[in-house]
Amino acid sequence: MAQSLRCFVPPALAGATERRRCLFSQLRGAGVASPCFTLRPRRQTGRISATLSHTQDLDSTALVPSAAVDGVFSSGSIDVDSVTEAEMKENGFRSTRRTKLVCTIGPATCGEEQLEALAVGGMNVARVNMCHGTHEWHREVIRRVRQLNEEKGYAVAVMMDTEGSEIHMGDLPTSSARAEDGEVWTFSVRHFNQPLPDRTISVNYDGFAEDVKVGDELLVDGGMVRFEVIEKIGPDVRCHCTDPGLLLPRANLTFWRDGSLVRERNAMLPTISSKDWLDIDFGIAEGVDFIAVSFVKSAEVINHLKSYIAARSRGSDIAVIAKIESIDSLKNLEEIIRASDGAMVARGDLGAQIPLEQVPSAQQRIVKVCRQLNKPVIVASQLLESMIEYPTPTRAEVADVSEAVRQRADALMLSGESAMGQYPEKALTVLRSVSLRIERWWREEKRYEAMELPGIASSFSDSISEEICNSAAKMANNLGVDALFVYTKTGHMASLLSRSRPDCPIFAFTTTTAVRRRLNLQWGLIPFRLSFSEDMESNLNRTFSLLKARGMIQPGDLVIAVSDMLQSIQVITVP
Numbered sequence: 119m120a121q122s123l124r125c126f127v128p129p130a131l132a133g134a135t136e137r138r139r140c141l142f143s144q145l146r147g148a149g150v151a152s153p154c155f156t157l158r159p160r161r162q163t164g165r166i167s168a169t170l171s172h173t174q175d176l177d178s179t180a181l182v183p184s185a186a187v188d189g190v191f192s193s194g195s196i197d198v199d200s201v202t203e204a205e206m207k208e209n210g211f212r213s214t215r216r217t218k219l220v221c222t223i224g225p226a227t228c229g230e231e232q233l234e235a236l237a238v239g240g241m242n243v244a245r246v247n248m249c250h251g252t253h254e255w256h257r258e259v260i261r262r263v264r265q266l267n268e269e270k271g272y273a274v275a276v277m278m279d280t281e282g283s284e285i286h287m288g289d290l291p292t293s294s295a296r297a298e299d300g301e302v303w304t305f306s307v308r309h310f311n312q313p314l315p316d317r318t319i320s321v322n323y324d325g326f327a328e329d330v331k332v333g334d335e336l337l338v339d340g341g342m343v344r345f346e347v348i349e350k351i352g353p354d355v356r357c358h359c360t361d362p363g364l365l366l367p368r369a370n371l372t373f374w375r376d377g378s379l380v381r382e383r384n385a386m387l388p389t390i391s392s393k394d395w396l397d398i399d400f401g402i403a404e405g406v407d408f409i410a411v412s413f414v415k416s417a418e419v420i421n422h423l424k425s426y427i428a429a430r431s432r433g434s435d436i437a438v439i440a441k442i443e444s445i446d447s448l449k450n451l452e453e454i455i456r457a458s459d460g461a462m463v464a465r466g467d468l469g470a471q472i473p474l475e476q477v478p479s480a481q482q483r484i485v486k487v488c489r490q491l492n493k494p495v496i497v498a499s500q501l502l503e504s505m506i507e508y509p510t511p512t513r514a515e516v517a518d519v520s521e522a523v524r525q526r527a528d529a530l531m532l533s534g535e536s537a538m539g540q541y542p543e544k545a546l547t548v549l550r551s552v553s554l555r556i557e558r559w560w561r562e563e564k565r566y567e568a569m570e571l572p573g574i575a576s577s578f579s580d581s582i583s584e585e586i587c588n589s590a591a592k593m594a595n596n597l598g599v600d601a602l603f604v605y606t607k608t609g610h611m612a613s614l615l616s617r618s619r620p621d622c623p624i625f626a627f628t629t630t631t632a633v634r635r636r637l638n639l640q641w642g643l644i645p646f647r648l649s650f651s652e653d654m655e656s657n658l659n660r661t662f663s664l665l666k667a668r669g670m671i672q673p674g675d676l677v678i679a680v681s682d683m684l685q686s687i688q689v690i691t692v693p
């Protein structure tokens with residue numbers, strides 16, 4: 119295994135900018151014309167030694183158009199979506215968006231045109247929530263997203279979100295209902311035929327009427343609407359509305375007694391219900407990219423689901439995202455995140471389980487732990503809640519979105535805003551423009567505090583990858599390069615680069631469309647599908663000529679390239 123750090127700056131191009139001239143003269147100063155560094159790990163000591171040599175194994179004559187070099191490849195094709203391509207051509211790739219965007223698909227966005235509008239608007243992941251709709255409905259949405267990808271070159275991933283077995287309301291006769299202050303509503307475990315009697319809500323959990331007590335506070339959707347229990351009559355629980363608001367179908371219900379959440383019963387319910395297992399089978403059969411598990415309590419359930427998927431999906435890799443939305447998930451946060459492939463700060467239900475004022479610090483902690491353990495993290499719920507009804511967000515919502523971007527979360531998520539709101543595309547535009555603005559401000563001001571990133575490798579080879587990625591990201595910042603290139607089959611090195619949150623974007627080249635879609639959830643990665651070989655010179659030449667032909671890079675751009683086949687770092691000026 120060759121572990122090489124190659125550093126090549128063709129003399130003719132080295133003077134592109136003052137900064138690059140400076141780099142070049144430093145190298146020249148070291149007596150190197152086209153220097154080549156070679157790193158060789160010494161296994162006995164576990165240390166890595168660097169040697170400088172004058173090997174000219176990559177000279178400018180090697181940088182000829184790809185066709186001459188890589189006859190082994192099927193003719194030059196590189197998959198990237200038209201939105202990314204247009205963005206790069208227009209603004210240069212330094213200004214591409216780093217924060218990824220997840221949109222929940224619902225009645226407002228399930229049509230072909232609406233889905234395409236979201237893809238054009240920057241949706242990276244489409245989420246379907248199994249709390250709502252039938253398998254037929256979800257299958258059609260997934261099919262439309264796949265078709266969009268195939269026909270228009272997008273890499274929109276699909277995330278299936280399980281219902282979980284928490285207590286929630288049933289469907290409503292209309293898409294929503296409003297509870298007013300002082301009104302009396304009945305929450306009932308009876309099985310009704312639609313339409314329900316006036317001011318009646320069905321509840322999915324048979325033990326509900328037994329468990330609540332007169333005087334309990336009943337929170338709908340984490341406190342968006344509040345009731346006080348005034349009377350119990352068999353299966354019916356009569357409640358008095360104390361905080362008015364909108365009731366949405368299948369909203370979660372929690373009840374509180376003497377200021378604390380009543381949760382003994384919830385704790386007894388399985389995280390993955392029998393209905394969830396059917397939905398998971400459906401997700402595996404439909405080849406979703408992510409399964410988000412609601413109300414995770416421990417790492418055990420994640421491990422169980424992962425082995426279930428491994429046994430059923432035969433090689434297709436579905437990533438498991440742990441939704442952090444309960445007290446137990448916060449208690450066992452590290453072990454849960456370690457076991458998962460990513461996490462979601464599901465602030466809707468989380469805010470119903472812990473006091474609201476604790477949600478921001480919980481969010482910060484979850485984002486930090488995910489970054490340290492190298493797992494993508496999504497900040498979700500109520501980011502732009504007012505945009506369900508209004509075309510512009512509140513200032514407070516913009517500040518909330520900015521904070522999540524500033525924390526450098528991998529992704530932001532729209533829920534009701536895109537599922538059933540009146541302005542899904544406008545909401546997505548707000549996420550996109552706030553992300554771009556805050557990311558740029560952050561880079562310009564160089565405000566970032568370097569986060570301590572603990573070693574996470576479980577083997578020596580992984581340690582090398584980790585060191586290479588950490589160093590490459592640091593070099594990229596110090597040298598002010600235009601982009602990091604990573605050639606990765608599994609996506610692992612791409613995620614390690616993303617974890618360092620470098621100043622420049624990361625072009626991630628990967629051979630399969632499934633890995634490409636999965637990388638679309640991670641901060642700063644621009645995933646391309648490209649067939650490549652073990653020969654980095656040939657890969658680079660080919661990539662340069664393909665990207666140049668499409669106007670996505672230009673001669674003189676400075677690039678650092680790493681690869682998980684050769685574990686190498688190269689600094690190259692685009693010829």
Ligand SMILES: Nc1ncnc2c1ncn2[C@@H]1O[C@H](COP(=O)(O)OP(=O)(O)OP(=O)(O)O)[C@@H](O)[C@H]1O
Pocket residue numbers: 222223224225247249250251279366367368369370412466467499532533534535537538
């Ligand atoms: N497939 C769908 N069909 C109908 N309505 C939907 C659908 N998906 C979402 N909605 C509507 O959008 C609202 C917000 O959706 P979302 O899935 O984000 O709910 P949530 O409560 O945030 O998530 P969770 O149920 O996982 O806690 C829902 O309350 C529902 O009214």
Ligand SMILES: CC(=O)C(=O)O
Pocket residue numbers: 412441443463464465466467468498499533
């Ligand atoms: C997204 C979700 O499940 C929540 O916020 O509760």
Ligand SMILES: [K+]
Pocket residue numbers: 247248249279280281282412
């Ligand atoms: K859900």
Ligand SMILES: [Mg+2]
Pocket residue numbers: 412443464466467
């Ligand atoms: Mg939830």
